[in-house]
Amino acid sequence: MITKKVGLATALAVVIYIGLTTFSLAADDLCAPVKAMVGKYNTEPKIRVVGADHLGAIYFTDLFVDTKQWWHSGSQPWHVKPRQYAPTNNIENCKHLGNETINGVETEVWTYDRPSYRQTDHIRMWVSVDTRLPVKSAYK
Secondary structure (H helix, E strand, O other): OHHHHHHHHHHHHHHHHHHHHHHHHHHHHHHHHHHHHHHHHHHOOEEEEEEEEOOOOOEEEEEEEOOEEEEEEOOOOOEEEEOOOOOOOOOEEEEEEEEEEEOOEEEEEEEEEEEOOOOEEEEEEEEEOOOOOEEEEEEO
């Protein structure tokens, strides 16, 4: 009787572990297109991103040229700094929301989270179907 209980407990532990592992792999697979887009974004020598905060109150433009990054918000002056590369290892909770056309460009709309040591950024990104690069973004 004790052997049967131990065997059952072991079998349940294995099933639970496999279930959790499968969920984790499924979540990673769902973020694969977003991580691929961010990876491509990091390797592009020249890229422009226009975005807004979640209220649409603050608009910004980032221009990346080789190792430099120019940015400004609204009508503020432009700033320049070394290029900031986006990490891919902390992208999670990815959701594909559908497709939209932005200024004649067919895009896929994605949301995902990027936790950091101070906060979690909630990002909505419109990714070009043709280039697989971001066309528009919004952050919370």
